[in-house]
Amino acid sequence: MQTFGEGFLKDCIKRFRYYKELGDKTFEQLKEEDFFYQPNLSSNSIAIIIQHMYGNMLSRWTNFLTEDGEKDWRKRDAEFEAMSISREDLLSFWNEGWKCLLTTLESLQPDDLMKTVTIRTEPLLVYDAILRQLAHYPYHVGQIVYIGRMIRDNEWSSLSIPKGESKIYLDSVKKAQQNKQ
Template identity: 55%
Template structure:
C-alpha cells in the first residue's frame, strides 16, 4: 500500500512540472531571475542526475554513485532545447519508476546507503519524496513568474475554490 501511495504522490508532482514545461519555450527553460538561482533546465538536470544515482542498483549500491557529476548538474547549457531537457527529465523518471516497480513491501525495512549513511528503504524513499517536490515547486514558481498573466493554473484558479468545491460535491 505504501509503495503505491508513494508512486502516486511522485507522479502528481511529475505532472505539475510537465504542465509547466508545456507552457514554456526553449528560451524560457534557461531563464534565470537576478541573483543566479537555478533555471528550469538546471533543476531538471539535477533532479535527473539524482534519480539516476539514487535508483540505479537501489538496493545493492550506495545511492551516490562514483560516476555522478553532481557539480556539472548545476551548469547551464544555453544551447539545449526544451526537447533535450525533456529527454534528460524522462531518463531520470524512467530509472526511478522502473526501480519503484520492482520494490516489494518487504524491501521497505532493508537498509540502503546514501553517501555511506545508512537509511531504511522507507526513509530513503521519504527523503526523495521531500526532495523532488521541493524542486518541482521551484519549476512551477519560475514558470509562473515568466508567464505572468498568461500562466495557466495547474490547480484551482484564484477565486475558483467555491465553484471547484461545488463541482466536486455534485460529482461533476
C-alpha cells in the first residue's frame, strides 16, 4: 500500500504529464509561423510562453532541494523577448524543461515533501513548491491551447470533449465501464 506522500508525488507527476500532453497536442496542430502569432502587441506568442516556461522549469527544478529556485543564471526578462528561433528549437526547449521537472519529481522521496526549499528567498515546504508550479504551468498551457485554438479556428481538433458532445462522451464512458464488468 502506498503512503500519502508516494500517492501525492505520483498524482502530481500524472497531472504535470497531462498538461505537457495538452501542449504537445496543440503543437501538433500548428504551423511554424503559428508559434509566433501575437493577438496584440502586449500579448505573448506561444514561442514566448515556451521560452518563459523553459527558463522557469530549468531554474526551479535544477538542484531543487539544494539551491534557490530562482537561479543567478536565469534571465527572466529575456524570456519575454521575441527570439529568432525555429519550431524545432522551441520544441527542444519545451521538452528539455519538462524533462528537468519530471526527472526531479521522479527522484523525490515522500520524506522530501516536508523539507524546506526556497524560491526567490521565500521558504516553502517541498509539497507547497510543487503545488505552486502545478498552478503556474497549467496557467501557461491554457494560454498556449487558447492561442492555438484561436489560430486554427474551424480546423482545431478538440483536446477534450467537443462543444455539444458532452452526452455522447458520457454515454461512451458509461458503455466502456459496463463492458469492463
